[in-house]
Amino acid sequence: MDIETLLMPFRFGFMLNAFYISMLVAVPTALLSCFLVLKGWALMGDAISHAVLPGIVLAYIVGIPLIFGAFAAGMICALATGYLAGNSRVKEDTVMGVVFSGMFGIGLVLYVSVETNAHLDHILFGNMLGVEPHELWTAGAIALLVSGALVLKWKDLLLHSFDPAQARAAGLPVNVLHYGLLAALSLTIVATLSAAGLILAIGLLIAPGAIAFLLVRRFGAMLVVAVAVCLFSMLAGTYASFFIDSAPAPTIVLILTALFVAAFLRRVWLTRQAERRQV
Template identity: 85%
Template sequence: MTLLDTLLMPFQFDFMLNAFYIGALVAAPTALLSCFLVLKGWALMGDAVSHSVLPGIVLAYILNIPLIIGAFAAGMACALATGYLSGNSRVKEDTIMGVVFSGMFGLGIVLYVSIKTNAHLDHILFGNLLGVEPHELWTAGIISLGVSAVLVLKWKDLLLHAFDPAQARAAGLPVAWLHYGLLAALSLTIVATLSAAGLILAVGLLISPGAIAFLLVRRFAAMLAVAVVVCLIATLGGIYASFFLDSAPAPTIILILTALFVLAFIRRSALTRRAERRQV
């Protein structure tokens, strides 16, 4: 076997091709959304919603309805509950998020162990990239296309809302629609990434690309493009590397994103120190 045959080996298996397909599909919406989450300081919101969809998945299984419906309903319930509680109490929003998502995650675990199911909990929590079914590809593709299109078309309005909601309201923008629309996009994106990264690791895809792009560029339009490219490289590269490392694809993707963040941070720190020396 030649070196080229070895390098192309992952592309000879259908399960690897499906993993590449769904990885590419979820890269764009997660990367775009991560930019807004980073700017708004909503990193914990992504974590909260990703954990909170578990009871919705279990209830959907019990009621014999599509899991995507239960996951989306639970994600929106978490987001709405967090918004209501933070707006009607003196407790800070990050504390409310921690209470709500830990409570819903605990509820999901209790419901899961109380029923008999063939669905493996590890696949729900950590993803099952190598076992992606064709219908999951279609679901992820439709959600990814819809969420990405909305974010690209409305990025200027969402950007103003992220920086200054008061000014966005004064400018006549539908602030409430933008706020809950972003939460709905977050919930849908997490549903799309269930097969790819699972509930726990999805938060890495929803934060790291935007954080890396934030360190590399200064313009938001460029930040969106860089985040998508970074997420594609990490996702496809992680799946490819996991084949030869005999590791799980989702954690490998997150490790690559973490390594890229460290490199971006080192680069930004070096540029800052150089600029300071020039000023001195």
């Protein structure tokens, strides 16, 4: 292809908005994914991403901005999961499965019972090519807030992720860190609604951290690599979707999956090389 064809996606306003939203949500999702991977909260991200649906529908019915309903539903899911796991014999992953499936079911029931012109596909799978200016501003504000908080408190959050008991003994506000991380997770999912939707948001919240975890050994480097991987995947997936006539969000997730497989194979190869040298 000639240079004119390669630059064609940048001539359309809807493609430029897709690139902008990609860059905005890449940083907070990548940073947060590192903590979710270390803390073993992959299911928590999945749970909250599904649980915000009833909040979105109720916000639409009441007539308030959808982000408020999504954030409130996400926090209710997180708090309910923590309470049920702490006051029952059921393990946390089981509780999360019950809570998020129940809230997702409530959201679907509410949606089909209300007459609306809103497209459920856009809520579930995102609508990057239809991003509006106010959504860019919302995503940018959330990205700045979440990214700034994670960068400023990453050492405290790292200790809390590895050993909450040690963090409490060191005098850190464990409860503030715990619920602050949940709030950051809920806000980040709200920011990714326009980009990846509810279902595919979990890919952005897990895959970059998992890939970086396989590539590096220091947490500071893990944060940088995760952001680079997520930013590359978001931009490359959006760009490639223009030429292969596919939706940007699933294309992005496919690129992240391919990078994860490549990182895993590299780690297996390095491990076998180290074993051979020892022999």
